[in-house]
Amino acid sequence: MVTVHDVARAAGVSISTVSRALASPQKVAAPTRERVEVAARELGYRPNRAASFLRAGRTGALGLVVPDLSNPYFAAVAKGAQARARDHGAGLFVVDTEENPDLEAEVLSSLAPQTDGVVLCSPRAVEAALAALEGRRVVLVNQAAAGVPAVAADHAAGMRRALEHLRALGHRRVAYVGGPAGSWSDRRRRAGLAAAAERYDDVEVVPLGAFRPQVEGGQAAADLVVACGATAVLTFNDLVAVGLVDRLRARGLDVPRDLSVVGSDDSYVASLVSPPLTTLRADLRALGRAAVDLLLADDGGAPAPLDVDLVVRSSTAPPATVPEDSRDRPTAP
Amino acid sequence: MVTVHDVARAAGVSISTVSRALASPQKVAAPTRERVEVAARELGYRPNRAASFLRAGRTGALGLVVPDLSNPYFAAVAKGAQARARDHGAGLFVVDTEENPDLEAEVLSSLAPQTDGVVLCSPRAVEAALAALEGRRVVLVNQAAAGVPAVAADHAAGMRRALEHLRALGHRRVAYVGGPAGSWSDRRRRAGLAAAAERYDDVEVVPLGAFRPQVEGGQAAADLVVACGATAVLTFNDLVAVGLVDRLRARGLDVPRDLSVVGSDDSYVASLVSPPLTTLRADLRALGRAAVDLLLADDGGAPAPLDVDLVVRSSTAPPATVPEDSRDRPTAP
DNA sequence: CGAGATGATGACAACGTTTGCATCCTACGC
DNA sequence: GCGTAGGATGCAAACGTTGTCATCATCTCG
Numbered sequence: 120m121v122t123v124h125d126v127a128r129a130a131g132v133s134i135s136t137v138s139r140a141l142a143s144p145q146k147v148a149a150p151t152r153e154r155v156e157v158a159a160r161e162l163g164y165r166p167n168r169a170a171s172f173l174r175a176g177r178t179g180a181l182g183l184v185v186p187d188l189s190n191p192y193f194a195a196v197a198k199g200a201q202a203r204a205r206d207h208g209a210g211l212f213v214v215d216t217e218e219n220p221d222l223e224a225e226v227l228s229s230l231a232p233q234t235d236g237v238v239l240c241s242p243r244a245v246e247a248a249l250a251a252l253e254g255r256r257v258v259l260v261n262q263a264a265a266g267v268p269a270v271a272a273d274h275a276a277g278m279r280r281a282l283e284h285l286r287a288l289g290h291r292r293v294a295y296v297g298g299p300a301g302s303w304s305d306r307r308r309r310a311g312l313a314a315a316a317e318r319y320d321d322v323e324v325v326p327l328g329a330f331r332p333q334v335e336g337g338q339a340a341a342d343l344v345v346a347c348g349a350t351a352v353l354t355f356n357d358l359v360a361v362g363l364v365d366r367l368r369a370r371g372l373d374v375p376r377d378l379s380v381v382g383s384d385d386s387y388v389a390s391l392v393s394p395p396l397t398t399l400r401a402d403l404r405a406l407g408r409a410a411v412d413l414l415l416a417d418d419g420g421a422p423a424p425l426d427v428d429l430v431v432r433s434s435t436a437p438p439a440t441v442p443e444d445s446r447d448r449p450t451a452p
Numbered sequence: 453m454v455t456v457h458d459v460a461r462a463a464g465v466s467i468s469t470v471s472r473a474l475a476s477p478q479k480v481a482a483p484t485r486e487r488v489e490v491a492a493r494e495l496g497y498r499p500n501r502a503a504s505f506l507r508a509g510r511t512g513a514l515g516l517v518v519p520d521l522s523n524p525y526f527a528a529v530a531k532g533a534q535a536r537a538r539d540h541g542a543g544l545f546v547v548d549t550e551e552n553p554d555l556e557a558e559v560l561s562s563l564a565p566q567t568d569g570v571v572l573c574s575p576r577a578v579e580a581a582l583a584a585l586e587g588r589r590v591v592l593v594n595q596a597a598a599g600v601p602a603v604a605a606d607h608a609a610g611m612r613r614a615l616e617h618l619r620a621l622g623h624r625r626v627a628y629v630g631g632p633a634g635s636w637s638d639r640r641r642r643a644g645l646a647a648a649a650e651r652y653d654d655v656e657v658v659p660l661g662a663f664r665p666q667v668e669g670g671q672a673a674a675d676l677v678v679a680c681g682a683t684a685v686l687t688f689n690d691l692v693a694v695g696l697v698d699r700l701r702a703r704g705l706d707v708p709r710d711l712s713v714v715g716s717d718d719s720y721v722a723s724l725v726s727p728p729l730t731t732l733r734a735d736l737r738a739l740g741r742a743a744v745d746l747l748l749a750d751d752g753g754a755p756a757p758l759d760v761d762l763v764v765r766s767s768t769a770p771p772a773t774v775p776e777d778s779r780d781r782p783t784a785p
Numbered sequence: 786c787g788a789g790a791t792g793a794t795g796a797c798a799a800c801g802t803t804t805g806c807a808t809c810c811t812a813c814g815c
Numbered sequence: 816g817c818g819t820a821g822g823a824t825g826c827a828a829a830c831g832t833t834g835t836c837a838t839c840a841t842c843t844c845g
Contacts (some may be wrong), residue, residue: 122831123833132794133794133795133796134795134796134833135795135796135797135833136793136794139833140817142833148793151793151794167506167831169505169506169511169830170502171504171833172502172832173506173800173802173830173832174799174800174833175833175834180545188530188531189524189527189528191524193525195522197546198520198522205559209549210545211545212513212543212544212546213534213544214538214544215530215535216537229498232453232500233501302493387721388721391667391694391721391724391725393725393726400509455801456802457801465825466824466825467801467803468804469827470824470825470826471802472823475802475803479823480823484824500800501801501803502800502802503802503830504801504802506800506801506803506829506830507801507803507804507830508830612845691789711799
């Protein structure tokens with residue numbers, strides 16, 4: 120292993136000068152600095168992170184805690200976070216808690232002291248996070264807790280956009296198939312939807328109870344959606360939408376003719392299934408990047424929530440029951 | 453921060469004893485060990501990894517290099533590797549090289565000295581890996597290079613199983629839509645397919661050139677498949693199969709009536725699309741786990757390749773052109 | 786021309802841990 | 816009862832880095 124001593128010997132200077140030349144170049148005379156740089160390059164010197172941490176109190180490593188890495192949602196966040204961490208010259212410990220809150224708390228407390236900060240990306244134990252941080256840097260993703268910095272997608276705005284889209288198509292009664300009970304992003308979606316519905320008094324929103332954020336959740340919700348008389352439905356995520364479409368088909372109903380369906384997340388299944396799903400796209404990689412930036416930023420300034428855009432594909436259309444004239448001018452008030 | 457000194461003081465022993473009691477318990481008398489353990493627990497002592505590394509030369513961290521974390525294939529491997537690393541009490545640095553071989557080489561050389569070993573999971577620059585390791589522990593996943601330990605799924609056996617399945621259904625001319633040119637797993641698939649075809653002289657295999665391992669690759673291959681007169685097709689992965697089905701449909705062909713399609717990897721899109729894909733399932737998490745085990749194993753013993761199983765869904769059926777009697781007894785020789 | 790300021794560089798301690806070696810104590814064998 | 820083996824424990828060095836302080840040379844201004 121090449122150390123500062125080797126570089127110092129090669130450059131004919133002391134180890135202090137080597138350290139300074141590489142860490143704070145302006146503190147060292149130009150010719151000396153250059154000699155050090157050349158020597159370091161030729162020897163292939165890589166500062167030892169562990170030693171550096173031991174002395175300086177920084178690890179150069181960050182942590183990312185996700186409930187399920189094979190979920191494309193978290194995989195995308197992880198990808199963004201990883202890329203940004205690399206930009207900052209930091210490593211990223213990725214931990215998958217397998218949806219287990221106990222494991223999450225334990226992992227958090229063992230990870231926190233070994234890193235410069237942790238991105239906690241999970242709808243589970245927020246209180247455990249708060250307990251474990253003890254002054255450590257933690258950033259929450261798509262979640263909120265008093266006094267803890269967080270980044271989030273603007274789910275409320277996304278819901279409003281989706282509702283406006285459906286209203287413009289002529290829908291007047293829209294169901295929402297919600298996600299897990301404790302989910303912060305589900306609460307945000309519901310709140311945004313309620314606010315938007317209030318704004319447009321010609322649209323009625325029917326929120327439906329908690330469902331698993333998987334294909335089965337959508338299948339379970341389908342019959343309730345049909346029964347409530349809605350002509351369109353918003354879902355917690357794309358998988359729920361897929362399950363919904365599946366069950367509707369099995370009942371002989373067509374999407375979008377009999378019911379318009381809007382997914383959420385724009386995971387890549389949305390464009391693969393048939394019909395391709397109209398869905399809400401949050402830039403999850405940007406979310407991961409923003410989380411890392413916030414973690415490494417000196418100020419605790421809360422960043423603006425990330426935009427959520429509507430991606431229109433083939434699962435939404437004017438309702439079959441709407442009068443012709445209204446269908447011809449869908450954007451009219 | 454709680455250090456060995458704090459624990460030592462609390463337990464009334466020296467720091468050496470604390471270190472030994474926690475690291476090699478058999479070297480310390482039972483009552484003393486217990487006092488140390490109690491003190492450590494009460495104080496919430498966590499050994500400082502950096503300091504430990506500095507002295508002992510072990511980091512307690514492993515590295516995982518993947519080309520694309522948002523690809524469910526690599527996400528599954530990462531999940532398995534992460535879980536196993538945690539079991540071993542190690543952290544896992546995950547790095548996404550964004551399919552960039554240059555970045556891969558750079559990342560590898562900066563990651564290797566900071567970890568106890570690296571799992572390289574990527575069809576790209578093997579030679580860079582070899583250059584960067586310099587005696588460092590590296591394990592390849594689904595790839596082979598002389599003298600470098602590796603874990604792999606038994607793609608050849610999987611292909612044979614798929615071919616036997618199609619042959620049993622009555623297919624006699626089967627196309628293979630291959631993946632990227634440099635891909636090791638593509639070569640394994642072709643080799644396994646050729647060997648299996650040789651074994652059954654009533655089945656003909658038509659290998660088709662390199663295609664992108666994405667939906668577009670399948671779309672691009674569809675017309676070649678139809679033109680070559682095959683009644684069934686094997687694909688490099690599920691996404692290619694999805695693209696293939698998409699293009700076939702656009703041409704008015706039905707799957708599986710007009711053409712049987714077999715995917716590969718059993719990513720979760722396989723069961724979501726319509727028709728649900730018959731596909732080959734490699735247990736990718738097990739692959740990730742095996743890679744970590746091999747990395748941490750003292751001996752360099754090469755593990756057996758992991759099984760690849762056939763998952764039969766609705767995208768395969770007897771060929772429409774086959775005589776009735778043969779279709780009624782599909783498993784007959 | 787000399788004194789003080791400024792800038793560049795070197796010596797050295799410290800971070801928390803592990804581990805070789807020394808030391809002490811106990812227990813066993815003769 | 817004494818010698819010694821061996822187990823248990825403590826001491827201190829070392830890992831590679833950073834940063835403080837001291838030292839030295841050079842420059843500037845009176």
